[in-house]
Amino acid sequence: MVAGVQIHSKEAQKAQDEILTDDALQFIAALHRTFDATRQTLLFARESVQQRLDAGVSLDFPPETAHIRSDPSWLCAPPAPGLEDRRVEITGPPDRKMVVNALNSGTKTFMADFEDSCAPTFANMLNGQVNLKDAIRRRIDFEAGGKSYKLVQNPAVLIVRPRGWHLDEPRVTVDNAPVSASIFDFALYFFHNAKELVARGYGPYFYLPKMEHYREARLWNDIFNFSQSYIHIPHGTIRATVLIETLPAAFQMEEILFELRQHSSGLNCGRWDYIFSFIKRNRANRTAILPDRKDVTMEVPFMDAYVRLLIQTCHRRKVAAMGGMSAQIPIKDDPKANEVAMKKVRDDKLREVSNGHDGTWIAHPLINKIAMEVFNEHMVGPNQYHVLREDVKVAATDLVNSQCPGKITTDGVRANVAAALAYSAAWLGGNGCIPLNWLMEDAATAEIARVQLWQWVKYGCRISDSGEHITPELVDRVVDETTPTLKSASVKEQNLEIVAQYIKKQVRQEWPSEFLTSDLMSYLAVADGCPRQWQKSAL
Known part of the structure; x- marks a missing residue:
């Protein structure tokens, strides 16, 4: 006391x-x-x-x-x-x-x-x-x-x-x-x-x-x-x-x-x-x-x-x-x-x-x-x-020289969607680091995936190998195609659905949220029995 x-x-x-x-x-x-x-x-x-x-x-x-x-x-x-x-x-x-x-x-x-x-x-x-x-x-x-x-x-x-x-x-x-x-x-x-x-x-x-x-x-x-x-x-x-x-x-x-x-x-x-x-x-x-x-x-x-x-x-x-x-x-x-x-x-x-x-x-x-x-x-x-x-x-x-060789590809878009979905859903399930395609993903790599998707949508970037513009609707489609492939014993379907909606919302915002962990923390806190009144960002 x-x-x-x-x-x-x-x-x-x-x-x-x-x-x-x-x-x-x-x-x-x-x-x-x-x-x-x-x-x-x-x-x-x-x-x-x-x-x-x-x-x-x-x-x-x-x-x-x-x-x-x-x-x-x-x-x-x-x-x-x-x-x-x-x-x-x-x-x-x-x-x-x-x-x-x-x-x-x-x-x-x-x-x-x-x-x-x-x-x-x-x-x-x-x-x-x-x-x-x-x-x-x-x-x-x-x-x-x-x-x-x-x-x-x-x-x-x-x-x-x-x-x-x-x-x-x-x-x-x-x-x-x-x-x-x-x-x-x-x-x-x-x-x-x-x-x-x-x-x-x-x-x-x-x-x-x-x-x-x-x-x-x-x-x-x-x-x-x-x-x-x-x-x-x-x-x-x-x-x-x-x-x-x-x-x-x-x-x-x-x-x-x-x-x-x-x-x-x-x-x-x-x-x-x-x-x-x-x-x-x-x-x-x-x-x-x-x-x-x-x-x-x-x-x-x-x-x-x-x-x-x-x-x-x-x-x-x-x-x-x-x-x-x-x-x-x-x-x-x-x-x-x-x-x-x-x-x-x-x-x-x-x-x-x-x-x-x-x-x-x-x-x-x-x-x-x-x-x-x-x-x-x-x-x-x-x-x-x-x-x-x-x-x-x-x-x-x-320190701000953004020259970077490389292209935005279909595989790159799909990899970002998969990383953001799989990691964030695992995080909601209590697991903070996961192997994905033989890479160890944590919150930092999921954050890169999230803000890259936002950036590519914000500025209407074009996918080099397909010629498509990256739009919210394109991201929606990739999210919907990818989500079912990530279901497993360790990743609950309801958490994947939460994150899928979160990513779709993120790419439509004027600016990306500062941290996905801040955005999603309310779900963990509520699951722990914490009243919503103590949370800054209950989604």
């Missing part, structure tokens, strides 16, 4: 009893009351930036922080224990089996993801916290399906990704307002585990997603300082890696590191969300139309510029410049196709290490061998902070 705090769900009651303790809820309430007004102001500022972009104002490096970018003297904190060498990081949702397999994968770190690869049912969010708490204390071993899951002696170092600033957690309110999903995820993990992690020689480490401005990084830093004081551990114990996965953030990498410098462990190229953001923020620019998703590679101008600038920025400040995720996963029953897919992975990792990245992401344990071999061969030490990339000169125009 914590004054002003209400829980609007009875899902996962056992996990609630363990995780939503009075002390933890008091901590969440203190963070909410101290920081949520600032969060709301920063989210409103995002809308103002979009309005200026729609009016034709170009993004640029902030003039008010030129002194930060030009000052060579400041550096970020040295690597925390266990983060000196991050050459391969595996990512995935915090379900119990995934946590054990990822920690045992042989990678250097495991990013337990409460965000894009985890559907935020209340059970997933709370059971995930239980699983991480148990893993840290080495009591996560279990048996299932006749198989034993047991942690190895030296598992990967744990990093946690909370949800982004834009998301609420409607099933918990403080003073009659939903708490920030970011604060909720961070607070529960930190409160229950920070001291235990320090006692074991590590610390509470985080990945921070989807920021769009250095003031959003400042908010995180303020929360870190408040939280460390709250439980009486030294400032600087927390470390955080920021995903640069929005177009505005690419112009503020130095400033983001500066704001978090006492707690920073680097930046990451969140490539798929970055493409999504590039399309979304350029929504009013008909010259920024991109071709089929498969053709938007890391070699196209705006992606290459962003990668080179990120590496240069991180190494100048002595922190990790982490690479991104290859979407390919092993193909078990087709050796030839698997060889082609694994060559794409190897080439991607070779490009990253050759550019100067200090590590890379994988989504499947069987990819670890390939990624580790590439980085072991080409990165002798624990990192490449010494590779300063002083040759790199990236101008503002380079």
